[in-house]
Amino acid sequence: xxxxxxxTANNSCFSIPAIHKFCxxxxxxxxxxxxxxxxxxxxxxxxxxxxALTFAERQAMEADIHRVNxxxxxxxxxxxxxxxxxxxxxxxxYIRHRQAWDRAIFLRPxxxxxxxxxxxxxxxxxxxxxxAAVLMVAYFQAKRDLFGDDLLIHRITWNDVRTTxxxxxxxxxxxxxxxxxxxxxxxxx
Amino acid sequence: xLGTYDRAGRGVNLIRxxxxxxxxxxxxxxxxxxxxxxxxxxxxxxxxNRMVSVVDYRGEWKSSPLQFVRLLTAxxxxxxxxxxxxxxxxxxxxxxxxxxxxIRHALPNDTRLRNxxxxxxxxxxxxxxxxxxxxxxxxxxxxxxxxxxxxxxxDESIEEDIRQxxxxxxxxxxxxxxxxxxxxxxxxxxxxxxIIMGRSKTVATT
Numbered sequence: 001x002x003x004x005x006x007x008t009a010n011n012s013c014f015s016i017p018a019i020h021k022f023c024x025x026x027x028x029x030x031x032x033x034x035x036x037x038x039x040x041x042x043x044x045x046x047x048x049x050x051x052a053l054t055f056a057e058r059q060a061m062e063a064d065i066h067r068v069n070x071x072x073x074x075x076x077x078x079x080x081x082x083x084x085x086x087x088x089x090x091x092x093x094y095i096r097h098r099q100a101w102d103r104a105i106f107l108r109p110x111x112x113x114x115x116x117x118x119x120x121x122x123x124x125x126x127x128x129x130x131x132a133a134v135l136m137v138a139y140f141q142a143k144r145d146l147f148g149d150d151l152l153i154h155r156i157t158w159n160d161v162r163t164t165x166x167x168x169x170x171x172x173x174x175x176x177x178x179x180x181x182x183x184x185x186x187x188x189x
Numbered sequence: 190x191l192g193t194y195d196r197a198g199r200g201v202n203l204i205r206x207x208x209x210x211x212x213x214x215x216x217x218x219x220x221x222x223x224x225x226x227x228x229x230x231x232x233x234x235x236x237x238n239r240m241v242s243v244v245d246y247r248g249e250w251k252s253s254p255l256q257f258v259r260l261l262t263a264x265x266x267x268x269x270x271x272x273x274x275x276x277x278x279x280x281x282x283x284x285x286x287x288x289x290x291x292i293r294h295a296l297p298n299d300t301r302l303r304n305x306x307x308x309x310x311x312x313x314x315x316x317x318x319x320x321x322x323x324x325x326x327x328x329x330x331x332x333x334x335x336x337x338x339x340x341x342x343x344d345e346s347i348e349e350d351i352r353q354x355x356x357x358x359x360x361x362x363x364x365x366x367x368x369x370x371x372x373x374x375x376x377x378x379x380x381x382x383x384i385i386m387g388r389s390k391t392v393a394t395t
Contacts, residue, residue: 041291
């Protein structure tokens with residue numbers, strides 16, 4: 001009974017989550033002493049988090065940080081092949097996840113064939129077509145959340161930033177939806 | 190977003206917390222951050238090499254750390270088309286460092302692992318950043334809380350950046366202008382007078 005009372009107190013909206021919830025994804029660090037307060041994130045925590053990654057993930061991250069990763073040669077054949085794969089991947093994403101993207105294409109059909117836009121997403125994800133497709137969907141969802149339907153298919157300008165008075169609420173339905181997109185594997189409708 | 194690149198050709202985004210006012214409207218700040226991160230869509234070099242962010246925590250803050258944490262946790266960093274490959278945070282040598290360390294917990298997992306912390310005098314910070322190929326010597330030695338003249342100078346550089354962006358925006362607006370007329374022969378996108386009729390649905394633009 002006592003245990004459940006403590007759990008309730010820890011899960012209230014006023015409590016700060018315990019550290020190991022953030023930095024120890026495998027819950028290896030179960031010391032009770034860390035549950036009581038939020039402590040500084042030390043180098044040891046960073047090392048533990050890095051060790052939780054696979055070797056390939058860790059290598060990729062370090063390569064990114066120190067810019068020693070391979071440069072991808074963008075030959076026309078390679079780019080065309082990846083663009084085609086990305087468009088296929090976009091089609092296969094769940095419909096409920098790509099509502100903003102579908103809406104954008106509905107309002108401006110030329111976006112579906114916009115090579116520059118697709119290439120921008122591919123470059124951002126190092127030409128991984130599935131990842132790029134998810135980024136495309138997430139990009140339009142975030143743009144819709146921040147600026148609304150009216151600006152979904154337009155370039156955001158400085159005037160829009162100044163004058164738009166839309167909402168941006170933490171934990172809102174749209175942001176939950178976006179989080180869903182970013183965390184769910186893009187397989188598939 | 191600075192106009193220069195680091196040694197590896199990556200774009201450099203410098204955020205000065207002393208200049209970051211979240212006290213009024215956090216939504217407007219979120220939109221500004223989005224605009225800053227996505228307005229580089231014509232920069233091929235930045236798409237290819239991506240971007241490095243440097244957050245400077247030195248100086249007096251205009252808003253509370255909790256507001257900053259709120260922005261960090263809510264803003265969709267993963268949805269920006271120019272991803273941040275690494276995040277460098279600069280701390281002063283003070284007790285505030287220990288408190289600010291807790292902000293790392295609020296970062297998304299991927300961002301937290303790409304985060305590198307540097308602490309010390311401006312010269313030490315400069316050396317630390319240079320070891321990652323980032324040269325910010327012009328900006329690091331501008332103390333945030335020094336005299337008003339330097340702050341004014343910094344504001345002028347921001348105003349100049351905004352003016353340049355507005356020129357780009359104006360160019361884009363002119364390229365879209367032919368399609369915004371009601372009698373345009375090509376309907377590229379709906380305008381305010383249009384009624385859109387889709388598959389089993391009717392949507393009117395406002």
